[in-house]
Amino acid sequence: MKTQSATESSNNFIRQMIADNQNIVTRFPPEPNGYLHIGHAKSICLNFGIAAEHESRICYLRFDDTNPTKENIEYVESIKDDVRWLGYEWGEHLRHSSDYFEKLYEYAIALIKMNKAYVCSLSPENLKGYRGTLREPGKNSPYRDRSIQENLDLLDRMKTGKCAEGEHALRAKIDMASPNINMRDPIIYRIKNIPHQMTGDQWCIYPMYDFTHCLSDAIEGITHSLCTLEFQDHRPLYDWVLDTLKTPCHPQQIEFARLSLNYTVLSKRKLHELVENNLVSGWNDPRMPTLIGMRRRGYTPEAIKDFCERIGITKNDTQIEMGVLENSIRSDLDPKTARVMGVLKPLRVVIENYPEEKVEQLDAPYHPNDANMGTRQVPFSRVLYIEQDDFLEEPPKKFFRLAPGREVRLRYAYFITCQSVIKDEEGNIVELRCTYDPETRGGSAPDGRKVKGTLHWVSESHSIKAEVRLYDRLFNQPNPGAGGTDFKTVLNPNSIEILRNSQLEPSLANAQGGEAYQFERQGYFCVDNLDSSKEALVFNRIVTLRDSWAKIEKANRH
Numbered sequence: 001m002k003t004q005s006a007t008e009s010s011n012n013f014i015r016q017m018i019a020d021n022q023n024i025v026t027r028f029p030p031e032p033n034g035y036l037h038i039g040h041a042k043s044i045c046l047n048f049g050i051a052a053e054h055e056s057r058i059c060y061l062r063f064d065d066t067n068p069t070k071e072n073i074e075y076v077e078s079i080k081d082d083v084r085w086l087g088y089e090w091g092e093h094l095r096h097s098s099d100y101f102e103k104l105y106e107y108a109i110a111l112i113k114m115n116k117a118y119v120c121s122l123s124p125e126n127l128k129g130y131r132g133t134l135r136e137p138g139k140n141s142p143y144r145d146r147s148i149q150e151n152l153d154l155l156d157r158m159k160t161g162k163c164a165e166g167e168h169a170l171r172a173k174i175d176m177a178s179p180n181i182n183m184r185d186p187i188i189y190r191i192k193n194i195p196h197q198m199t200g201d202q203w204c205i206y207p208m209y210d211f212t213h214c215l216s217d218a219i220e221g222i223t224h225s226l227c228t229l230e231f232q233d234h235r236p237l238y239d240w241v242l243d244t245l246k247t248p249c250h251p252q253q254i255e256f257a258r259l260s261l262n263y264t265v266l267s268k269r270k271l272h273e274l275v276e277n278n279l280v281s282g283w284n285d286p287r288m289p290t291l292i293g294m295r296r297r298g299y300t301p302e303a304i305k306d307f308c309e310r311i312g313i314t315k316n317d318t319q320i321e322m323g324v325l326e327n328s329i330r331s332d333l334d335p336k337t338a339r340v341m342g343v344l345k346p347l348r349v350v351i352e353n354y355p356e357e358k359v360e361q362l363d364a365p366y367h368p369n370d371a372n373m374g375t376r377q378v379p380f381s382r383v384l385y386i387e388q389d390d391f392l393e394e395p396p397k398k399f400f401r402l403a404p405g406r407e408v409r410l411r412y413a414y415f416i417t418c419q420s421v422i423k424d425e426e427g428n429i430v431e432l433r434c435t436y437d438p439e440t441r442g443g444s445a446p447d448g449r450k451v452k453g454t455l456h457w458v459s460e461s462h463s464i465k466a467e468v469r470l471y472d473r474l475f476n477q478p479n480p481g482a483g484g485t486d487f488k489t490v491l492n493p494n495s496i497e498i499l500r501n502s503q504l505e506p507s508l509a510n511a512q513g514g515e516a517y518q519f520e521r522q523g524y525f526c527v528d529n530l531d532s533s534k535e536a537l538v539f540n541r542i543v544t545l546r547d548s549w550a551k552i553e554k555a556n557r558h
Ligand code: ATP
Pocket: 028, 029, 030, 031, 032, 038, 039, 040, 042, 043, 064, 226, 227, 228, 257, 258, 259, 260, 266, 267, 268, 269
């Protein structure tokens, strides 16, 4: 039943480890305290991907909702949306850790009855002093030897709302001298007088993550509990809880490196800060590494899955270059995206020898390598726009575009030659006067003469005005916040540039929200699914055609 290719498994040690197992059951366990980011996609692709490769095909979507302070339904819904958007289905396997609160409570009672848990009444501040450090062992709590009956009574008082927050906590009785701090009688229940989004005010004690997670896995019959490396030190506790309680199912926890990407941050806490400080327009700002932001920017599920496949699953914490992610979206869009012409920063061009009223419809294929995508007609007339950057009055040596006296090709149209430059009173160029060679229709000259530059263009009277938002990396440091600096101080001030007067070819008049196009020579662009309308089109730049940052970084290294 396994369908993975050699390359897929070679960079994924987990796939290799579990290859021979038939009945694999996995889960993706997000905490609903923010929107998902591209790091979560790595975990989603791994868990849902592996499940899909095995007979059972079961991957649970489980909301790890044990901390009602920071969690809410908005996040639950957005997470479901994002997982579905990536193309995964949990079917009937949707759960909340809170579904198990009753069972978890019974397990806590079982631990007390086995003399493996006790109610500790040290205040949170005092408790710290008993924990010890990495070098020194901890000390036993003075409440550690309470009788089983006393513990049961106290837990009941905690549960029935008779105690204040911080007054007591239920702790596992393991080993205060363990070199692993997680094993030093960790707290497994705490009092929180806060209603919960799922259970309302039914509970005022909530189980801790380490207690909840392993038991939820066991209750669901998870075979492999895949998590990120920071949980490696929690594995002994994971195993202790399940061994001590002798659960019928004992999943195997396997850790892998979390995704870290340069020029961005992948932590919900930091993403929250960006949103709360209005440093971005929201969780769905197209510059955010959130799935909802990337989706709005024009990233596709295929590109994100391809990226996760390319980076693989390892135990090494390495930072992946943003260029890898950008290559994934380029390779996905390249074969399937229509080419069109759009002039981002227009410069007016008048073809002096072209008749005033004449309009020609020129055939232009939508894709150079895929005839099935068909052609459209692009109107050509006397007054056109070209890109401001495609003209220089005093061109340096390697500039092959338009300049005074120089001849270039207009894509799908004619050769034109710049005859003169019109300027306003301040000396700004406002218009070029050019001539065209009627013999060069289609882009070649019968006499065989060559031109070095080919420019995109639109016809002034036919073009559609649009807003184009050019995005770049959100931070200008590869590792924002490294070395103790505040990550918010290294935002890239040029991460967004809004162009309000771009001119697009008329075939884009009916472009719909979410559609992607390649604007020739400029990059891939997507119709913004929130702000765009038929009357006022808004495009987001998904990615440039080439990696301009690679060049900059190379230059910096020399
Ligand atoms: P954050 O640090 O962004 O708050 P988290 O780990 O607290 O992330 P959870 O909602 O608990 O967020 O994560 C759900 C699952 O996604 C967990 O199994 C977690 O290990 C995984 N995950 C989170 N971030 C990454 C990442 N950067 N790379 C890979 N997996 C991740």
